[in-house]
Amino acid sequence: MAQSSITDRKLKVAISGGGLAGATLANALVMHSHIDVQIYESAPEFSERGASVGLAINAQNALGQIIPDASALLERAGAVPNHSARFMVGSGPKAGTFVMDVAAENPVKAVSRASLLLELLAPLPSSSLHANKKLLSIAHNADNNSDGAVELHFEDGTTVHADALIGADGIFSMVRRHVLGAEDPAAQPVAAGWWDCRVLVPLETAKEKLGEQWFGEPRQYDWIGTDSFILHDILNSGESVQCVACCVDKETSPDRKRPLTRDMLESSFREWPRKGSVAWNMIELLLEQDSPTGYAQWEHRDASTYARGPVCIIGDAAHAITPWQGSGAALAIEDAMVLGTLLGAVRKPSELESALAAYDAVRRARTQRVAESSRITGKLMTGQLVSVEDPEGLREALEERWRFIHEFDLEEHRQKALETLQTRLATTNPSLPHTKHAPAHLSLLSTDDSNSFCTKIFPSGNSGCASRSAIAWASTPMDGSCPSPSLISRSVSSGDEDVLTICACDDDDDAPSSRKAGAPPLGTVAPRERPAERREEPSELSERALRMLLMTEASWRVPKRKFSVGRQATMMATPASRMDQKRKWLTSTNG
DSSP: OOGGGTOSSOEEEEEEOOSHHHHHHHHHHHTOTTEEEEEEOSSSSOOOOSSEEEEOHHHHHHHHHHOTTHHHHHHHTTOEEOSOEEEEEOSSTTTTOEEEEESSSSOOEEEEHHHHHHHHHTTSOGGGEEOSOOEEEEEEOTTOOTTOSEEEEETTSOEEEESEEEEOOOTTOHHHHHHHOTTOGGGSOEEEEEEEEEEEEEHHHHHHHHOGGGGSSSOEEEEEETTEEEEEEEEGGGTEEEEEEEEEOSSOOSOSEEEOOHHHHHHHTTTSOSSSOSHHHHHHHHHHSSSOEEEEEEEOOOOSOSEETTEEEOTHHHHOOOSTTSOHHHHHHHHHHHHHHHHHTOOSGGGHHHHHHHHHHHHHHHHHHHHHHHHHHHHHHTTSSSOTTOHHHHHHHHTTTTHHHHTOOHHHHHHHHHHHHHHHHHHHOOOOTTOOOOOEEEEEOOOOOOOOEEEEEEOTTOOOOTTSEEEEOOOOOOSSOOSSTTOOEEEEEETTEEEEEEOOOOOTTTOOGGGSTTOOOSEEEOOSSOOSSOBOOOOOBOHHHHHHHHHHHHTTOSTTOOOOTTEEEEEOBOOGGGHHHHHHHHHHHTO
8 A cells, every 4th residue: 555545745753952862862763664754953063972882782682773883883983892891999098909790791892973973874864854944932833834833943044843842952952841741840950969081092091190000901990089089991992091090070160161271180189099099190191181171960850741743852952961871872773763663663643642652651761760869879889889999798788789780781771662552543533534334442462472573463364373472353243262282363243343363373283281272262352232243254353453453463573472461552443445455555565
């Protein structure tokens, strides 16, 4: 079925902000032919502040879901795989004591922010990149007219219409204020309680100043001190070293930056040994740069939502966090992966709000948990919760803090987002044009089998299922039996109502006896009134129902997935004369 029969035009998605979050999302959206994505950057050019980001395995995996050759992209950007992040005691009588290694099995890739951004922008059409576009105000079109539901007004006097606006405009996000309301305490960032400064130097200079022993192999070193902290890692394909000094900010001010002086640095690192410590020579490196500056670390309070109608926020605009677990960029990439999946799954402007609401529903808890963990980790790494004189206590407090971040199941997370979207589409607009039939409900019933589910939807009446369980629908009498071990869904219709039964049968050889032919189905969900009589005719589903069913089966691709009883999706039946068109649409949508 041609796309024009689903929507008269492409979905117009505007992204405010051309940093890492906005560029990554644009890469996720540009792959979808039904989406027209445009990026509006307030600065005169697309750029990134800061020396580097460390992309842990969760960020690498999320980027790989967006860009198939993500590893090659990172290599082109000069990413350096670190053997681990090694924590050491930096101050006090235990200075130089090893604490622990993090991410040794799945190395973090340290990469220059500017180089990464250039690689992310390279595949995007130049016609979609707009610099010098500072967003001043946002208006909603109540009638959701053909121009789009959102009206963007820029400082240069221009106006743009879009179906959806994604705010990727950083920690001082204008879009965040629109989503939350300007008076919301969480609309503006607050001081987190630390300040830091950094400099990028050639590798040979770092070896000379800090000690050659710290650069035998690519590794990030994290030095823990009382109210202070030092980090150094290798960037730019091994040619440069990033040096970072950080201290507790005991007198926070509304100013984000402050001049860096020798007295300020020496006072902050006074408990670090003069000999055998990286601190004092790093002070020299920091002061040798032009206009040395310290920057306050700021963060967001937890937002009550990331979405408002056809507008949402991602990356630092949604959840600016402290850098202590190196997860700011990673969360932005995860955001882009999830939001790109959701926007790719809808075809109509009227469905976009459901997609953004689904994004908010799955991403907010994840990101705010990481933000809280990072805050606590920062206190640990500046000796505020456990003394630097207790290296074993530090190890015990720190060693498990990265596990939930790095080992996060992104595929399950993505499927949960699709399930949430499916449910919202079913509940927000259950009526469809050109249909007279009442809805029936399809529940995903619990199963304890360990097979992966296939990804095909079989034609009506076909119960063949290769070597895996599959979704199928057939004109089979609903008598409580499972006539074929491969058939897991069958339906009958009577009058204007449709009834579907799910029977999770397994492969012939592997199925337990309870799943063999003749075994009762796991469950049945019927309309409010049972049909008076059953006809052995295929149940015809609308294009929207097919899309929902497609999203349902996509969520069954994870091995050993467990489902709970009661997740429902509303299915709408349509006249049989349109079924051939539905199958064509389904084929084109499912690739």
